[in-house]
Structure formats: C-alpha cells, structure tokens
Amino acid sequence: MSEEKKDHFISPISLDYNYTAGAATTRFLKKVSEGKIVGQKCPKCTAVYVPPRGSCPRCGVATEEEVELVDKGSVESFTIVHIPIPGNPIVPPYVCAMIRLEGANISFLHLIQEIDLKDIRIGMRVEAVWKDKSEWDTTLENIKWFKPSGGDDIDPSEYRFKGPE
Amino acid sequence: MSEKNKSDMLRAPFKLEYDYERSTGPIIGKFFEGLSNQQILGTKNGDNVYVPAAEFDPITYEHLSEFVELPETGTVKSFTWIDQPRKHHLINKPFAFALIQIDGATSSILHMITNCNESDIEVGSRVKVSWSEEKTETIKDISHFELINE
Numbered sequence: 001m002s003e004e005k006k007d008h009f010i011s012p013i014s015l016d017y018n019y020t021a022g023a024a025t026t027r028f029l030k031k032v033s034e035g036k037i038v039g040q041k042c043p044k045c046t047a048v049y050v051p052p053r054g055s056c057p058r059c060g061v062a063t064e065e066e067v068e069l070v071d072k073g074s075v076e077s078f079t080i081v082h083i084p085i086p087g088n089p090i091v092p093p094y095v096c097a098m099i100r101l102e103g104a105n106i107s108f109l110h111l112i113q114e115i116d117l118k119d120i121r122i123g124m125r126v127e128a129v130w131k132d133k134s135e136w137d138t139t140l141e142n143i144k145w146f147k148p149s150g151g152d153d154i155d156p157s158e159y160r161f162k163g164p165e
Numbered sequence: 166m167s168e169k170n171k172s173d174m175l176r177a178p179f180k181l182e183y184d185y186e187r188s189t190g191p192i193i194g195k196f197f198e199g200l201s202n203q204q205i206l207g208t209k210n211g212d213n214v215y216v217p218a219a220e221f222d223p224i225t226y227e228h229l230s231e232f233v234e235l236p237e238t239g240t241v242k243s244f245t246w247i248d249q250p251r252k253h254h255l256i257n258k259p260f261a262f263a264l265i266q267i268d269g270a271t272s273s274i275l276h277m278i279t280n281c282n283e284s285d286i287e288v289g290s291r292v293k294v295s296w297s298e299e300k301t302e303t304i305k306d307i308s309h310f311e312l313i314n315e
Contacts, residue, residue, distance in 0.1 A: 006189070006194070006197075006198070006302045007188060007189055007190075007194050008186050008187055008188045008189060009186075009187055009189065009197075009301070009302065009303050010184050010185070010186055010187075011184070011185045011186075011187050012182060012183070012184050012185070013182065013183050013184075013185060014180065014181070014182040014183075014253075015180070015181040015182070016178065016179075016180055017178070017179040017180070017181065018176060018177075018178055018179070019176065019177050019178070019179040020174060020175075020176050021174060021175040021176065021177075022174070023174065025175070026173065026174050026175045029175055030175075086184060087182075138175055
C-alpha cells in the first residue's frame with residue numbers, strides 16, 4: 001500500500017445529554033459556588049458523604065443533615081496519566097487522585113498539581129487551590145486542583161469505615 | 166418535590182463524544198477508494214458477489230481478493246421511511262434507509278434513497294447512485310440513491 005493511500009477514516013460517535021443534577025447535588029454545587037464544601041451525614045451510621053447523593057448506600061436511608069467540610073484532605077488513591085486525551089487541555093503527565101477530605105467517609109476524583117510526580121503517594125496530605133472568586137460557578141472546577149499541604153501522611157487504615165462511635 | 170424545588174434544580178448540557186479512527190484494511194479500503202473514483206467494487210467468490218466488498222466470504226469463510234466492478238444501478242430489497250429526519254441524519258429531508266442489491270451482486274448494501282415520496286418506493290423499485298461532489302473515501306462518497314424508471 002503506497003504512503004498516501006488512505007487506510008482509515010474518522011468516525012465520530014456523539015451523544016447529547018441534558019444532565020439533571022438532582023436535589024442533593026444541586027444543593028452541593030450551589031454551596032460550591034459560594035466556596036463551601038458541604039456534605040451530608042447519614043442519620044443511622046454517621047458516615048459523611050461528599051459529594052452527597054441524598055441517601056446512604058450502606059443504610060438505605062435519606063441523608064438530610066448537612067456538614068460543612070474543610071478543603072483539606074489526603075490522597076486515598078491515584079493514577080499518573082501519561083496519554084493525552086483529545087480535547088483535554090491538561091498536558092500529561094499529570095496526577096488524577098481520589099481525594100478524601102478530612103471528616104468525609106468517601107472520596108472524589110480531582111487533579112493534583114504543584115507536585116513532583118515521584119513524590120505522589122497514598123496518604124499524602126493535600127489542600128484545594130481555588131480559582132479566583134470572580135470565576136466561581138456551580139461546579140467543582142471552582143477548585144483548580146489540589147496541591148501537597150505538608151504534614152504527616154494519613155495511615156491508609158484510617159480510610160476504613162468504622163461505623164458510629 | 167415542590168414545583169419551586171424542581172425549577173431550582175441545576176441542569177446542564179453534556180456532550181459525550183469520541184472520534185474513532187477506523188482502519189479500513191486492504192479490501193474495504195479498496196472498496197472506498199473505488200467509491201472516490203465513482204466505481205462500485207465488489208468481491209467475488211464463485212457465483213457470489215459481495216457489495217460492499219467483503220474481506221471474507223460470509224458463507225464459506227474463505228479469504229476474498231478478486232474484485233469486480235458493478236454498475237451504479239440496483240434494486241430495493243427492503244426499506245424504512247424516515248419522515249422527520251433528526252439532526253444526526255445525513256439527509257435533512259424525508260428519505261428512506263434501504264437495503265439495495267446492486268445489479269450483479271448477491272448481497273445488499275445499506276444506504277439512503279431520497280427525492281421521492283414514501284408511496285413511490287416499494288420492494289423491487291429500481292434505483293441509481295447519486296454521487297457526492299466531494300470525495301472522502303468513505304461511504305459518504307455515495308450521497309444517496311434515487312428512483313429510476315426503466
């Protein structure tokens with residue numbers, strides 16, 4: 001086959017969604033637009049969920065009590081991304097991590113920057129780097145990324161849920 | 166939930182999109198190259214001729230490499246009328262998706278028929294290729310098929 005001969009074509013697959021956040025996520029994102037991270041606490045097992053989904057998957061009950069959390073936590077799990085994803089403006093290699101905020105019982109996915117890749121580890125303490133307040137909207141992208149905050153690492157056994165006190 | 170809470174609910178458009186790069190291989194690649202030269206090529210195995218060109222015989226599983234050129238005309242084997250095209254369709258007026266057996270072929274190709282009414286098409290209708298002006302070496306080099314009177 002000669003060099004210029006075409007041996008492939010691009011076939012775009014596209015799905016248009018209209019995403020509805022739901023009551024719990026709407027409340028969470030409205031607080032995020034004010035620079036606050038507010039989770040929900042299960043009335044039965046006391047687990048704190050952030051972002052909240054409106055119910056406790058462990059107990060099957062609605063979660064209504066709101067708990068404001070700090071924008072500091074630790075790395076529960078991470079991956080270093082080396083392959084560029086089309087349309088993604090972040091230049092690899094970069095770290096995607098499951099961040100466990102202090103006082104929360106679940107983690108969420110976010111970016112870690114301002115770090116030497118060889119230093120990233122499970123249990124490392126991190127803190128949020130917020131965008132300028134003028135750019136805040138109802139999105140977790142108000143936090144640009146998390147960066148190392150120093151201090152002693154969290155013992156990974158601390159991530160295990162121990163139930164009500 | 167109250168109506169007020171419903172209207173307070175956050176909503177946002179979200180587009181999930183991937184660009185797949187599909188390899189065409191030696192047989193489909195040559196079939197697409199043929200389309201860009203306004204040729205309909207099929208692969209032949211004994212009495213069977215496959216359009217679109219098949220790399221393997223779907224009945225005997227033999228590897229196929231013998232090409233034959235076929236005419237631009239064919240017969241409708243089945244069809245579905247699309248009265249109100251949606252935005253992802255390639256034709257933005259009423260059209261039919263149809264299985265068309267090109268003259269000389271023993272298999273059918275899925276394509277579109279337009280510039281006609283639903284009542285004009287029936288199984289057995291005769292059709293002819295309408296070529297796209299711009300060629301991309303894809304199935305889109307055939308713009309659509311049109312009904313012909315013979």
